[in-house]
Amino acid sequence: MSLFSAVPIIVVVPQLLRANAAGQPATVSSLIGATISYVLFLQQFLHIYSIIYNFIQQAALTAPSFQSLRMMLTPEPGKFAQIALAKAGSPAAGLSPVLSIKFDGVSMHFNGRGIFEGLEFSIPGGKLSAIVGQSGSGKTTIFNLLLRLLDPTGGRILINDRLLEQIDEKQLKKLMGLIPQDPFIFNCSLRENLLMASADGFDDTLLDRAVDLAQLREFVESREGGLDFIAGHMGRNLSAGEKQRLALARLIVQDPEIIICDEYTANIDVKTAGLIHEVMRNEFSGRTRIIITHQLYTIKGADHIVVLDKGTIAQAGTHEELFAQRGVYKDLWELQKLT
Numbered sequence: 001m002s003l004f005s006a007v008p009i010i011v012v013v014p015q016l017l018r019a020n021a022a023g024q025p026a027t028v029s030s031l032i033g034a035t036i037s038y039v040l041f042l043q044q045f046l047h048i049y050s051i052i053y054n055f056i057q058q059a060a061l062t063a064p065s066f067q068s069l070r071m072m073l074t075p076e077p078g079k080f081a082q083i084a085l086a087k088a089g090s091p092a093a094g095l096s097p098v099l100s101i102k103f104d105g106v107s108m109h110f111n112g113r114g115i116f117e118g119l120e121f122s123i124p125g126g127k128l129s130a131i132v133g134q135s136g137s138g139k140t141t142i143f144n145l146l147l148r149l150l151d152p153t154g155g156r157i158l159i160n161d162r163l164l165e166q167i168d169e170k171q172l173k174k175l176m177g178l179i180p181q182d183p184f185i186f187n188c189s190l191r192e193n194l195l196m197a198s199a200d201g202f203d204d205t206l207l208d209r210a211v212d213l214a215q216l217r218e219f220v221e222s223r224e225g226g227l228d229f230i231a232g233h234m235g236r237n238l239s240a241g242e243k244q245r246l247a248l249a250r251l252i253v254q255d256p257e258i259i260i261c262d263e264y265t266a267n268i269d270v271k272t273a274g275l276i277h278e279v280m281r282n283e284f285s286g287r288t289r290i291i292i293t294h295q296l297y298t299i300k301g302a303d304h305i306v307v308l309d310k311g312t313i314a315q316a317g318t319h320e321e322l323f324a325q326r327g328v329y330k331d332l333w334e335l336q337k338l339t
């Protein structure tokens, strides 16, 4: 019996029983009343049902963003991460402040389809590295593996010889910061968006510095309420470049040990992209930084470049070393010159 066919019985039968108990036949008016109750109930039910359905649909669509967000927004800035790491007995205790990354025979399969098989490469600690490769070569999969949004189907990922999976999730969140293609901006004030990455007892001078470094000052001062200006749902009151600069300021507040950027230049203007590069080079100098990109000119000066091709590491080295070789890297450059 469906809910809809059950409801008339639930609503109308008590009316009849009440009337019967009182020794009177059910009147037309009591039945009309019961029918109106049913129609009103149905209306309410359909309304609530549509709200729940829409919510589930939205949640399913944004689930990856929520997960990325969990990683991006840490309760404490990275500079406190060392204190956390030093805590006796913590799985990451004793990690050196300079964090290197190693993919040790990593395999990744999606529904039986292999993306990588025994992938081997290292990202040096405290340096600016880049991962390049053609579309579909597995760059974002590496990003997701590092953030533990995915777990490898084989092999190990190590951070300073410590298994990534053994590092406490809370500590990992403190260590890793990211600049994704579409930063997640909350529907609250600019200040709250920035402070989400801050520790208790956060001091305003760091917030000011982050706003200045991310070149948000002019934007903030031109908006009603300044830092109390509301960003809107998914940051709709900000342009793509402003959202990316807000995410950059949040990263400066977070101050993580490892920074991973995946195609962050895709939606923004050249000026904002240049600014992010500058902050990555100067402000985060000495941190382990990984830039995943298609735009090869942006990573020419990287300390280390890893070239992915069809699920394998085709080459690794500096721009000069790779360019001197006849290989995938040089081919990618030639291709970009033509486009």
Ligand SMILES: Nc1ncnc2c1ncn2[C@@H]1O[C@H](COP(=O)(O)OP(=O)(O)OP(=O)(O)O)[C@@H](O)[C@H]1O
Residues within 6 Å of the ligand: 110, 111, 115, 133, 134, 135, 136, 137, 138, 139, 140, 141, 142
């Ligand atoms: N969750 C998933 N389920 C099934 N296949 C997936 C999943 N995620 C990625 N893939 C597949 O894995 C391969 C690598 O995808 P990935 O997103 O890592 O590539 P990419 O190098 O980042 O590409 P692009 O440069 O276009 O962003 C692709 O063939 C993709 O279709």
Ligand SMILES: [Mg+2]
Residues within 6 Å of the ligand: 139, 140, 141, 263
């Ligand atoms: Mg990608």
